[in-house]
Amino acid sequence: MLIGLEIKNFAIVSNLSTEWHSGMTAITGETGAGKSIAIDALSLCLGERAEASAVRPGTDKAEVSAQFDLSNLPLAHAFLEENMLNNDDNECLLRRVVCKNGRSKSYINGSPVTAAQLKELGQYLISIHGQHAHQHLLKAEHQLQLLDAYAGHHNLVNAVSQRYKQFADLQKEFKQLEQQQQQQAAQKQLLEYQVAELDEFALQADEFEQIEAEHYKLSNSQTILQVCQRELQHLYENDEQNACSILQHSAQQFTELAQYDESLASVATLLSEAAVQVEEASREVRNYTEQADLDPQRLTEVENRLSGAMDLARKHHIKPQELVGFHQTIAQELESISNNSSRLEQLEGEIEHALEDYQNASEQLSASRHQYANTLNGLISESMANLSMENGVFEIALTAQNDRAPNSLGFDNVSFLVSTNPGQPLQPLAKVASGGELSRISLAIQVIIAQKVTTPTLIFDEVDVGISGPTAAAVGKLLRQLGKSTQVICVTHLPQVASSAHQQFFVAKEIADGETFTHMLALNKDGRVNEIARLLGGDNISKTAKANAKELIKAHG
Incomplete structure (x- = not known):
C-alpha cells in the first residue's frame, strides 16, 4: 500500500509531500490544474521512461520518492530478498532522480538499481488504469490478457509459452540444418x-x-x-x-x-x-x-x-x-555433413512430439479459459446493470483454431461481445458500444479483475469520462466497495465519485512571479463539502450546492 509520496521539481510541482491511507482516495481539481501529476510522478518512480521535460524549468533535477507498506505482500518481499534490497521493517522506499539532461538514477531502499528493477517491483505494488483503458479493450490480445489475469492460471499460460518455445526452437534448428544440407550438397x-x-x-x-x-x-x-x-x-x-x-x-x-x-x-x-x-x-x-x-x-x-x-x-x-x-x-x-541427415530425421520426431505437448498444454489452457469466461460473463453483465445498462449482456466468445500456427498464447481466438438493448444480438464491442457505454464496460471489467488480481494499490485515472448522473453514483459506489479490500486512488471530475471516497485531495494551480505552481492538499470535512459543491455547481458555490454536497457525502456514511 502507498503510504507516502514526495515530489520535488517535477513538471509544474515545486515541492509536494503527501500521506496516503487505505480505502478509496479521490483526487479532484480544476481543469488543467494537473490532477494526474501524482500519478505521473508515481509512474516515473515505478520505472517508466524518464525525459528531460519532466524536470521543472530552472532547476537541475527532478526527484520523486514513494514509500510503501509491504505487509502481506510476499511477492514484493521475495523480490527484495532475491536482489538483496531488504529493509529491516515492512516498508520500502522507491526513489527516482531525473537530471535536466534526461539521465536518471533509481534507488530501492537507498541502494542504486536499474529502472527495469523498479518496474519489476512496481508490478507487485500498484496497478494503474488510465483514462484510455477502454480503447485497449477493443484489442483481441488485450482481451485475452484480461481473461488470463482474472483466471490467474499463470502455470497454464507459462506451460503453453514454454511448449511453444521448445517447438519453435526445434523448428528453427530443423530449418537451419535443412538450409545447410542444401548448401552442402x-x-x-x-x-x-x-x-x-x-x-x-x-x-x-x-x-x-x-x-x-x-x-x-x-x-x-x-x-x-x-x-x-x-x-x-x-x-x-x-x-x-x-x-x-x-x-x-x-x-x-x-x-x-x-x-x-x-x-x-x-x-x-x-x-x-x-x-x-x-x-x-x-x-x-x-x-x-x-x-x-x-x-x-x-x-x-x-x-x-x-x-x-x-x-x-x-x-x-x-x-x-x-x-x-x-x-x-x-x-x-x-x-x-552426413550426420545432418540423421539429425534432420531425429528432429522430425522431436518436432512432432513437441507439437503434441504444445497442443495438450493449449487444450488445458483453453478449458480453463472457457471456465473463467463463463464466470466473467455473469459478473460483468451484472456490473453493467449496476452501471445503468440494465438490459446489457456481456459474453466472452472463445473459439479454438487447432489448425492455426502455434504461438505463445495458445490457439484460442477471443472476442468480447455485448448487447446493450433487448432483442439486440451479441456483437463485438467496437460495433455496438458507444463511447460512454464502452467506458462503463471497461470500468466494470477493470474493477472485477482488480478484485481477483491481488495488487495492493489500484489507481484509476479519469476512467469515469463519459458518464454522469445515476451512472456516476453507481461508479462511485463500485469504487468505494473495492476500497474496502484494496487501496483505491481515483482521479475524477464527478461529484458522485468524489463523494464516495474515504478521503480526498484537491489539486490547484497558481501563478506567482511569472511561474506556475501546482499544489495538492488533503481536504478536511468542510473542504470536501466545498470541493464537491464546486463540482456540482461551478466556482460560485451556493448554499444549495453545499447542501447537496453534504447529502452526497452523508449517503456513504
Whole structure:
C-alpha cells in the first residue's frame, strides 16, 4: 500500500509531500490544474521512461520518492530478498532522480538499481488504469490478457509459452540444418570423392617420412655396396696389407718394447683394442654386404608410393607430410555433413512430439479459459446493470483454431461481445458500444479483475469520462466497495465519485512571479463539502450546492 509520496521539481510541482491511507482516495481539481501529476510522478518512480521535460524549468533535477507498506505482500518481499534490497521493517522506499539532461538514477531502499528493477517491483505494488483503458479493450490480445489475469492460471499460460518455445526452437534448428544440407550438397559430393581417394591411398602416420628415407637408401644402394666391399678389403680382407694386421703388428712391437720401458705398455694396449674394433667393424660390414638386397622392384614400389603421395599433396595444395592430418579433417567434415541427415530425421520426431505437448498444454489452457469466461460473463453483465445498462449482456466468445500456427498464447481466438438493448444480438464491442457505454464496460471489467488480481494499490485515472448522473453514483459506489479490500486512488471530475471516497485531495494551480505552481492538499470535512459543491455547481458555490454536497457525502456514511 502507498503510504507516502514526495515530489520535488517535477513538471509544474515545486515541492509536494503527501500521506496516503487505505480505502478509496479521490483526487479532484480544476481543469488543467494537473490532477494526474501524482500519478505521473508515481509512474516515473515505478520505472517508466524518464525525459528531460519532466524536470521543472530552472532547476537541475527532478526527484520523486514513494514509500510503501509491504505487509502481506510476499511477492514484493521475495523480490527484495532475491536482489538483496531488504529493509529491516515492512516498508520500502522507491526513489527516482531525473537530471535536466534526461539521465536518471533509481534507488530501492537507498541502494542504486536499474529502472527495469523498479518496474519489476512496481508490478507487485500498484496497478494503474488510465483514462484510455477502454480503447485497449477493443484489442483481441488485450482481451485475452484480461481473461488470463482474472483466471490467474499463470502455470497454464507459462506451460503453453514454454511448449511453444521448445517447438519453435526445434523448428528453427530443423530449418537451419535443412538450409545447410542444401548448401552442402555439392561440397558433400566433392568431400566424398576426396575422402574415397585418400582412403584408397591409405597413407599412414609418419609413412611419408619413412618411404622418403627408404627411397633415398634404395636409390644409392649400389654406391653403398661398392664402397662397403672396397673398404672391407682395406680394413681386413686384403692378404697383403690391411688395417687390422698393421695394428696387430704394431701392438706386438710395443708389447716387446714395454719390457724395456713399462710406460709403452699402454700404447700396446690401445693398439690391441683398436685392432679388435677394426675386426668387429669389418665383421659388420661383411654382414651388411651379404644381406644387402638390391631389389629393383622394391625401389619401383617405393618410388610409386612416394610419387603418389606427392601428387595428392600437390592436388590439395599442402605438403606431403600434412596429408594424413588433412585426410582426417575432411573425413570428419564429411561425417558432420552426413550426420545432418540423421539429425534432420531425429528432429522430425522431436518436432512432432513437441507439437503434441504444445497442443495438450493449449487444450488445458483453453478449458480453463472457457471456465473463467463463463464466470466473467455473469459478473460483468451484472456490473453493467449496476452501471445503468440494465438490459446489457456481456459474453466472452472463445473459439479454438487447432489448425492455426502455434504461438505463445495458445490457439484460442477471443472476442468480447455485448448487447446493450433487448432483442439486440451479441456483437463485438467496437460495433455496438458507444463511447460512454464502452467506458462503463471497461470500468466494470477493470474493477472485477482488480478484485481477483491481488495488487495492493489500484489507481484509476479519469476512467469515469463519459458518464454522469445515476451512472456516476453507481461508479462511485463500485469504487468505494473495492476500497474496502484494496487501496483505491481515483482521479475524477464527478461529484458522485468524489463523494464516495474515504478521503480526498484537491489539486490547484497558481501563478506567482511569472511561474506556475501546482499544489495538492488533503481536504478536511468542510473542504470536501466545498470541493464537491464546486463540482456540482461551478466556482460560485451556493448554499444549495453545499447542501447537496453534504447529502452526497452523508449517503456513504
